[in-house]
Amino acid sequence: MRPVRRTRSALLWIPLLPFFLFGLLMEVVPLATVVYSSLHDSGAHLTLANYQRTMSPVIRASFANSLKLSAVTAALGVLLGTLSGYALMNVRNALFRGAATALADVATNFGGAPLAFAFIVTLGSTGFITLLLLKLFGIALYPTFRIYSVTGLVLAYLYFQLPLMILLVQPSLRGLRQEWKEAALNLGASEGQYWLRVALPILTPSLVGGFLLLFANSYGAYATAWTLTGPDINLVTIRIAALVRGEVQLEPGIADAMATLSLLIMAVCVLGYLGTNRFSQRWKR
């Protein structure tokens, strides 16, 4: 009886084969290839040489730039997104609230060329804000500020980071119950103490999770940076893409090692996010 059952349950997997085959061929095998070849030389000998070569100053700088850019845009995104999300939640007008949330929803998906271009039109050397500040207040943004720089990238990335944080933090903000605030105030706490000692600890998992997801989101971004600053900016994704496109001397080993290190960084972020997600679920009804 038992063997029959086992074959039948194995047969149940057959309809899922196309999907798993797809996942294997398009995700697992290609990524495994990259990781494998990053650890081997052309003669299939195990080696760390590719990683040693990523220790060159230029490539180390690209990692530092990417990590810094991600950390800054993620931190600003968490801060501004949480404040905006909270302000948005307290808006009385339901129609306005719905429209603003829809705006956040759409803006999260904006990126790439159109976004970069919109920022050039707004803050470029003859951009709308640039002209406005110059003509009305006599403030010259240029040449101190440049939209085609890392600072410009921070501003452009915030355009999708901020709304993403609003969407991520909204459920947790809604989970803060009015009774908790009343209880704290009744027991003699000040408004500030309530936020610091009650609300913040409850929100912490969502804030940390939001930071990690925003970090990953910014780290992997390519199209916006490429359009805004061109191939000269030293970011990891730009560098890997240049290696792929053959714009610089082809050294697949270096691209593989950079990609593997990036995958590790992304894995930490995504797994961390999933972990905090489980944590923040506890406070929801």
Place this chain on the structure above:
Amino acid sequence: MIGFFLLYMLLPLAATLLFSFATRWDRSIFPEALTLKWWEAAVSRRAFGLTMKNSLLVSLATMIVSVLLVTPTAYWSHLRLPRSRPLIELFTILPFGVPGVILALALIRCYARFGAVIVYSPAMLVAACMVISLPFMYRPIVNALNAADVKTLTEAAHSLGASWLATMMQVIAPNIMSGILSGALLVFSTVFVEFTLVNLLVGARFKTFPIYLVEFTRFDGRQASALAVISFVFAWLTSLAVIWAMGRAERHREGALGAR
């Protein structure tokens, strides 16, 4: 704070829109005059229609194949093999951790040995686009499956003598249609604006709308602004369609609960 948020979100869009209608706007605070000529020039180019068509083609192909692959998989796993669910979710979450640049690199490093015809082909592009949009396709369908009483529906259909295919097409699909629809629309809008994979996998051989737009920003800003506006409007329309489809699912669910 809300004022800041709205300003940050809307100002770049408004500036781009105004820029696309401005005759000259580099000396004064507001455009010196308005014109339609940038729009006419941008839209009348042959490359505009061609790249638009290519983008639609890739997005539609990805959407259709994705629906056909994911829907039966999610249904079968939900109904007959709940054990497979964590494994399926692993495959659908993995793309979140793989930036487009790295996916492109991995595919090229893995399949280049079979020849450029295979790895740099539109078919490979569609498959890669399916990977990055997999999370958007899978989630809404699973949510819809959880909301509908799939087991009872399937048993009822079977006891009335319907085949698997008939059950799937005529009973299950209509009941989870709002999930399929939201997923499909999300896939469509994601792929339509995809730049990275197109740029690295097919490059200049198969230009899509985002590639065309980037090329334009390099040599004609005015016409590029018209194209950027088209791109924004497109993103808005698809997003509104998704919100509509999800709202439909919500109402559907409430209606079903109310009837009980």
